[in-house]
Amino acid sequence: MSVLLLETTGNKSGRPRSVGLFHLERDAPYFVVASYAGEDRDPAWAKNLRAEAKATVTIAEQSLPIVARILEGDERQAMFRRFVEADPAYGEYTERTTRQSPVFELRPEGS
Numbered sequence: 849m850s851v852l853l854l855e856t857t858g859n860k861s862g863r864p865r866s867v868g869l870f871h872l873e874r875d876a877p878y879f880v881v882a883s884y885a886g887e888d889r890d891p892a893w894a895k896n897l898r899a900e901a902k903a904t905v906t907i908a909e910q911s912l913p914i915v916a917r918i919l920e921g922d923e924r925q926a927m928f929r930r931f932v933e934a935d936p937a938y939g940e941y942t943e944r945t946t947r948q949s950p951v952f953e954l955r956p957e958g959s
Contacts, residue, residue: 852878853906854954856896867893872930877955878905878914881931886944894950905954913957924951 855866871878882894897903897916905914919927928951932939
């Protein structure tokens with residue numbers, strides 16, 4: 849896994865918010881998990897993406913606008929398994945909480 853910088857718009861403040869996240873890639877989209885290390889609440893960046901799906905991703909000094917989508921059902925399960933394979937800590941996080949960590953697809957805008 850590698851790190852991307854996700855810039856969202858604060859859902860309350862309206863201000864830009866940035867966070868570094870581990871991600872997986874599959875062709876064009878990037879995938880991130882809002883695990884919050886097993887906390888019983890979503891991280892702020894996930895709340896921001898739910899309120900406004902458009903954001904910006906920076907990888908290797910290249911920024912691009914993206915549109916976020918929450919994966920559901922089998923699609924979510926398959927991608928979450930890939931995260932656990934890449935880093936078993938994601939599996940441990942599920943033992944710390946009763947919520948299901950959202951998995952987001954970050955697709956370049958217009959694709």
